[in-house]
Amino acid sequence: MKLIEVIEGKVRLLVPDPSQFSREGKFDPAWSPVFYNPRMTFNRDVSVLAVSVVSPPSVLDAMSATGVRGIRYVVESRIEGEVILNDKNPVSVELISKNLELNGVKGKVVKSDANSLMHQVKVGYTDLDPFGSPAPFLFSAISSLRRKGVLGVTATDLSALEGKSRTSSRRKYGVSGSKLSYSKEAGLRVLLAKIAREASVQEKGIKPLMGFYHDYYYRLFVKMEDGAKRADRSLESLGTLYECGLCGYSFMSVEGCERKCPVCGGELKYYGPAWVGELNDQEFLEEMKNKLTGFSYLQNFEMISKLLERLGMENRFGPYYRVDVLASRLKVNMPSMFSLLQCLDGVRTHFDPRGFKTSREFPEVIECIKMSSART
Template sequence: MKLVEIIEGKAKILIPDPAQFSREGKFDPAWSPVFYNPRMTFNRDVSVIAVSIISPSSVLDAMSATGIRGIRYALESNVKDEIIFNDKNPISIEIISKNVKNNGLVNSKVVKSDANSLMHQVKVEYTDLDPFGSPAPFLFAGISSLRRRGYLGVTATDLSALEGKSKTSSIRKYGASGGKLSFSREAGLRVLLAKIAREAAVQEKGIKPLVSFYNDYYYRLFVRMDDGAKKADATLEKLGTLYECEACGYSFMSQDNCIKKCPYCSGNVRRFGPAWTGELNDQEFLDKMKERIPSFSYLPNIGRASKLIESLIAENKYELYYRTDVLSSKMKINMPTMEFMINCLGNAVRTHFDPRGFKTSRSISEVRECIKAG
């Protein structure tokens, strides 16, 4: 197999030559015997910044593929000691070993194992889960691979299950029932956090989301584990249900999972959950990420990463987002511009989840007044 070298961040990585695995001039990473997806570079860039704040003593890159993540953490994220690279694919193992050596990593181990089996055997401070599709089958073992007060990083690309579009997979993978709501991109992230919280609770751990976001076609998040049955119980109290009124569009979260009528207009509500109802991001962690931006100025994506972090900071004090297109269609009037809505509401911001979305602390009646005025 012909390998070519690419540079991402501070890492030089050998990957299978994309030209060999292109069909009709198109490259699909899934056709390659070892996975490397340039569309995930932004995910890795933001992750490198987040891990640099955690500065873990030990890391498990549980699904390494080429080893790019773990290698970047070693070179860019202040990892204090060991990195374990793992993949079940034997061709990956050959490539990871070459990449680890070429990048001069000394404190590292390359393992060929099933991720779940390995995660039940090791203890590290930070575990990274980056599977194809759903992380659900790996969450329990991922949490059990962590030392006290450890950290878990998770990528999920199974958006149709998480957002409630595919109802049967929502139930199978996440135990989430109901259906897709207009703020489905936020709903998906909250359903994923709820699943992590439940898996952690079984192991008498609570979770604290540090940074979590949607981009392109995936979710990426980092949570800290807080050990103890009381922390687990406190975490479970943050699980609830997401609601949206079919009539007026009012959206809310509640620990009560049996609400049938909208508290604003008494219309019928649609629901989805269980979902995380707490904060999606930790303000202090986001502030630290923002402070770190200048030291990552060598990354081509740093402008985008900085914009995302700014957006997460601005969004953090608000709850669910509304969509101008959905509300104006319910009210059967023309959609106002986003700029008009933000100015009219005064206390509102755009959301990174959706260009048609905004978050606000204003009431639904004030939101509807602004839609009308637009």
């Protein structure tokens, strides 16, 4: 296996040469004997910043592959406690050791099944970045955390989380209902609900610190809060997501028996169970903003800054609306987002370029779309 050296953040990495595993000029990281995906650099850049704010006493990188996350946490997040880098692939284990040596950092390299290892350790922060769904690993990942520990989770199985595949949604996440127009947000809320339910079995509550959608994945940072009462309180934040199939009104409710739209009386589509609380902790976002100045070297510095700003603005509102969906229902031209947001005093959402959030009542939303459309 030929290796090449790449630079990510402040670390140097040996990774398999993509040209050796390309097919007809195309390359998929899954074809390589050790997985390394450059498209996840934004994910890892955000994670380095978030972990520096968490400042955990110890870290487990449960599926390390090249070791890039764990090594970046040592070098850039400045984790001084034990960092465990695990992978069940013996080729990965060998490469992780080489990359640790290349960067002159220490880490405990383990060759183990991720679920098995996570049931055996106790750390301050566990990073779970599987190839696909995190669902089979969530219970053991939560088990691996010390009191007030934080879990970092990546999920790429959007079809299951958003409701595109009903059978996968039910099988992996225990979700019923149908896909909604604000499916990108729905998927993140479903993932949080799954984490809350898995944590509650272990008498732990959850506190979402930060969550976002980017490119083709979700990324979450969730703090555990020990105790049966905290677990019960978290379960009280689970509910159902609704959307009227007639007028497009959308809302969330802890009640699971809504059938008629409160605005027009139309039939409601539903999706859940889903987390209906806040997706981000405002204080955590502010701490990330404050620390970001020390990470100006990141190639995604500006993108991260904009994301943090947008997440803070979005946090005050419920589910987003899609301007194209509402305009289509009203049979009017799609208005410009700029004029619509001015009319509604609303904000864009990072989930969808056609999405917006507002605290205005739905009849006002409809009127603003009509007025803004007339100016188009």
